[in-house]
Amino acid sequence: MEEQETKYNLSAVLIGHESDVKCVSVFLNGTIVTASRDFTVKLWRKTDKNYECYKTLTAHEDYVQGLKTVEKGIIPNFPREVIISGSKDKMIYVWDVDVIDSTNNDQEIRPTLTLIGHEGAVVCFDVLSNGDIVSGSWDKTGRLWRNGEQKFTLTGHTAAVWDIKVLSDGFTIATASADKTIRLWRGATCTHTIQAHEDCVRGLTPLSGRRFASCANDNMCKIWSENGEKVIGKLFGHENYVYSIAGNKDSKEEQDENNSNIPIQKSSNFLGVNFVTSSEDKTVKVWRDTECIDTLLHPKTVWSATWIPVYNPENESYEEDIVTACADYIVRIFSRSRNRIIDAKILDEYEKILAARNPNSTSIGGMDKSKMYSMESLNLPGKTNDEIRVCLNGNHAEAYQWKSTQGEWIKIGDLVDPPPNSQTQISGTPKEKIGDKEYDQVFDIIIDDMGQQYQLGYNNGDNPYILAKDLVMRNNLPYDFIENIANKIIQNITPTTISDSFTLDPLTDDGAYRPPTHRQQQFVNDFGGDPFTSDGAYHPTTYSQPKQFVDDFGGDPITGDGAYRPFQQNNYQPEIFQTMPTNTGNDMTDPFTSDGAYVPSILQKDTHNENQQEYTQEHSLKEKQIPDFYIDKFVSITGANTKRLIEIIVSTNSDLVSNEEYKISSLQISAIKELLEDSSSNSLKQFSHYQPIFDFIFNIAFPHWPSEHLYPFIDIIRFVMLDSSFAKSFISFIKKSNIDLISQILNIGGQLSTTAPIKNTKMILRFISNLFLIPETLELLQPHKLNILNSTSSFINIDPFIQIEFSTLYLNFAIEIIRSQKESKYLSKEEISLVTSITKFSQMDLPENVLHRFLSAGAILCVKNNNLVELFNQLDFGKALEKASKSSNQQISYIGNYLLSNFFF
Structure with missing residues (x-):
């Protein structure tokens, strides 16, 4: 058996891209797919000692910003796996892996489908359970595509859509935007708008029970309860924008069961979720629930990171390696397995690079952090006029001077690590002027196409992208100029103001700048970030780390269901939340x-x-x-693993139903699939269309199939009854048919006795819980309430399942x-x-x-x-x-x- 380290180590290096690697995604068979600003998508496969790029897709004509891998059989008319890519060229390409594999290396590979409609760069994708594709763009919209055609547009965001995900029920869509909100959608209708973060929301990852997690430019990740009603956990630790977040395989249990028959190892902690996040701070962090358990340093910005399942047949479980996409053009894999650690010489060289790019953090500018004042010390007056204090503010050192006449501390600059062979300095000394205002440097910006020239002032610590956008907005210039103006600033900043502590330019990797660490007025436009480069446009306010708040109503950690809609502490005040009148006696x-x-x-x-x-x-x-x-x-239990339900029914029908008279036909299986798909997409037809399914369930399956294998039918009934209109028609049907629904289902579960098959008990409890939701189903429950309470009260222990x-x-x-x-x-x-x-x-x-x-x-x-x-x-x-x-x-x-x-x- 392979030995496991507690920490992740470098396992493989994938070299081949010629610019920033923006996205990485993986197939369950271990194939890695990457997208880059070099306009290409590359496919990588495992060799004996490393990975090799065996195919390159070159159809895009600009930065490739969005990527999604889809397992086989999910998108209709694609029997093999599928790759979806999106670009700044506004195009979406859908690639058939079968076509990719069968195309000779000397031939150009063409996409199977081209989806045209977005008016801005396309940066994110996901796929619904029925195979529909959803996409998100800088044009502030999401769009849904079916069989190559656009079906509808998700409109409502006021800034770029950075990510789009389908939640665990298979049809609820979540979008994350630079307008700082997350929106949830059923079809084209926005059902929830969540004021999610204090800066641009960059990424999402779905969890079980319609929960999800998000990451943002406020340096924070949040875990949300069902429908985003409440924050149930926060991930603190990154020091700059967080660009991506990915939950591990047991965080998306329902989806993973749909995609693989290989067992997935479960986590035992309170949410049962591990996360991997990537950031502008040049790190990837690994989390067990809300606890950071490992930090993987990189030479430059890490745009994306995700889990790559490595199957170990010895213990029949996945070992979750991590694959990262970095701004230094390189893809890296990290593993906890000692058998997969990279060659010692390569590892030593990599550690030297990291040491050069990530200097010792115990000091700043040669001054020991432990000797710096706290920010709280500024609440007290200085001892003498013009006294200078260097204060530690997060990971930044700020210099303040006491002014007796004003009775306050004035910030005079930042302590920075100097270039080699120079002295520690406090930045902020004025050098040049525009009018009466002093700047460290002044640049002449010439717009050749327009024959115009502007002066732009720069102070040490300013964000070049903010300055560039400010200039563009102030003078009504095209947004396309932002990138070039920012690059000019970055490439011409006086070298003595640049140090190792500056953040490398995430776009060009050329020059360096440091986002502001002081509380300057932040410039925010519609996009909240550079809409043309996909880079962070400004450094957000540094947020303190409050005591973590964890709400446990997030849903079933096993099935992902059972989350409820709690009150929203700041916004939601039901009528019952009123001050009580005084009782005088x-x-x-x-x-x-x-x-x-x-x-x-x-x-x-x-x-x-x-x-x-x-x-x-x-x-x-x-x-x-x-x-x-x-x-x-x-509290409603809404999710259903519809594909798994069908698989169990088919398996039981084949293996355990011996009498041909009681077997379910392929046509009936297709009808059940249609019922579940229609229910998932909120498009159920009249009950009469599906009545033959329920005739089979009540007249054949319930009386003649093995009782311990009837739980899929119970869950199907629960799932379709979430539609109140359909539920009323269903109740009318059972009344006309003289079916005692509750009694039949309780009998299947042995009247909820402690000896009943646990899966039956689970599905029956789910079913009964949902009967409370509408009056018509609650009426069915009324005669059975005491019996149910008495039966469940007899449990001495409650099985975790x-x-x-x-x-x-x-x-x-x-x-x-x-x-x-x-x-x-x-x-x-x-x-x-x-x-x-x-x-x-x-x-x-x-x-x-x-x-x-x-x-x-x-x-x-x-x-x-x-x-x-x-x-x-x-x-x-x-x-x-x-x-x-x-x-x-x-x-x-x-x-x-x-x-x-x-x-x-």
């Missing part, structure tokens, strides 16, 4: 609903008399504002009980069973995301029904809350502390 207004008369000792009573027990103890509560963690919307579904079900039960509660001096058996189970499960040792749901269910009941608080008290729910209050998870500790201080004394 005689005031009979309900302090929890502000409605009707309130008698503290009156408890709730269900309309079914046989399910009631008297319960009359009182408990008085403080006047209170309903807390911001309160949830009043049912069903924990998310289990806790989601209880959360929805709690919401439904509060919504339907009526004044009564009785507690229903349902309420008693629910409170008892929540108390029991909340005291178990559960993952944070599962525990959070149980605690939230308890919180809902406590906040909206003070009579249930008495029962919680008697059952010692406080023990679970005491433990929760000490949790490192902020939301769990918040709920625990809130309930302890307000309800449990």
Whole structure:
């Protein structure tokens, strides 16, 4: 078995491009595809000791900025793998790997499809589950293509679209833009607009349960819950723009199961996600959830990085190497396997290059960082007039001078590492003037095509791209001139102001400049970055690193489902989030609903008399504002691995159904595929079109197939019932057919007993959780609620495979009980069973995301029904809350502390 290092080491170097390598993507078979500013796309395959470029695609006529590899069988009419490339030439090319492989090396390879429509550089792609292609461009739009034709345009962004991804459900589209937002789309309709970052959003990676992660020019990456409703994690560590983010294979479990039958090793941490990110700071960082576990230094800007699966047959698992695309024209592979470390001589030379490009970070300008003042020291006055202090601001050293007459510290420059054989200096000494304003340098900018000349002032530390764009905008010049003007500045900056600490020009690699480290007014245009070079146009404000906030409602780490739409702390205030009226003792207004008369000792009573027990103890509560963690919307489980469901049905039909009379035909399989595809794309037809499928499910599959293999049909029913209109037609069908849907499904799962097949239990819990979503399906559930609660309450332990579904079900039960509660001096058996189970499960040792749901269910009941608080008290729910209050998870500790201080004394 191969030995593993804990850190990644250089494994291979791929040399062949003649300019920046902008994009890298991989196929599951290990083929690497790269795109470059040299106008080419290259394909690389493994040799005995390294990789070789075996094909070069040359159709593009400008920088190739976008790249996507697609596994075989996903895009219709392409039996083999597919490559999609996009360029500054505004063209999208779709390449058939079969055509690429069959073309002789002396022949030009032509794309199979050309997609024309974008009005700006095309920089990103993804593919929906039905094979539709989506693209994003600097023209501020996304577009969807089907069979080579544009079907619709995604309009709404006010700046360039930098990335586009399809989320785990296979049809929700996410776009990231320089306007600092992320938008989610169903078809051509924008369903969510997320104010995502404080600077241009550069990249996205989909996670399970319609979660996703993003990276941006604010140096930060964020992990988002379902539909981007909430930030559930932040990745701090990069010191400059973050250009790309890629989740590992278990972060996209559903998609990967569609693409490979090779087992994928799962992560055991709370999100189960590893990330790799690339940055302008010349590093690639590897993350386990939100913890940076490795940093891979590069000589220059790293435009893109992703995982490359290396299959190890000895342990039947993937070993995830990392492949990077760098501005030094080179593609690199890093591995943790000792057997794949590059030759020692090459590794030694590479480390020398890194040492030269990435100097010792313990000092700046020859001054030890530990001897520098903190920025907080500037809150105190100087000891003498004109005292100078050098302060450490992040990774920058800033010089300040105390002015007694003004009573403040004035920034006078930045401490920088000097060129060889020169002395440490503080930059910022004026040299030249334009009018009355002094600059370190003044450049004459001549626009030959227009016969015009301008003067442009430059100060050490200014960003050349900001200055260039400012000049262009101020004088109404064409945007095409930005690149050339910036290059002129970079190439002519006085050498004594340049040092190793300056950021190399990400476009030309020629000259050097350092983005501003002081808080100058930032120039922001529509693109928020250079729309013509795809480079960062300015350095964002340095952001502090607050304590990480991790929300565990991100969805099922196993299936990726079950995420909910939480409140948005700054924007969303439901009607129930209102200050409660004062209860004076005689005031009979309900302090929890502000409605009707309130008698503290009156408890709730269900309309079914046989399910009631008297319960009359009182408990008085403080006047209170309903807390911001309160949830009043049912949690939906929306995702489905449709391809896997079909595979299981086909396999069961072939291997386990012996009676030909009960087998499913190929036509019926095709009909199920159509049903799932239509549901995924939100384009379901009338129910009658699909009725034969459900006739087969209820009349043949349910009664005659092995019960432990019926769970795919249960999940199909759940999935298509997410469409409320279709669900109503489906309910009408089962009523006319005298089908007791809930009873049948519960019987398949052994009435949710602890001995039932776990996959059946999982799918049934998912199915039941979604019955709460619309009144018609909730009506079906009503007669079975107590039975379900009693069955699930018998679990002594909850299998990890069903924990998310289990806790989601209880959360929805709690919401439904509060919504339907009526004044009564009785507690229903349902309420008693629910409170008892929540108390029991909340005291178990559960993952944070599962525990959070149980605690939230308890919180809902406590906040909206003070009579249930008495029962919680008697059952010692406080023990679970005491433990929760000490949790490192902020939301769990918040709920625990809130309930302890307000309800449990």
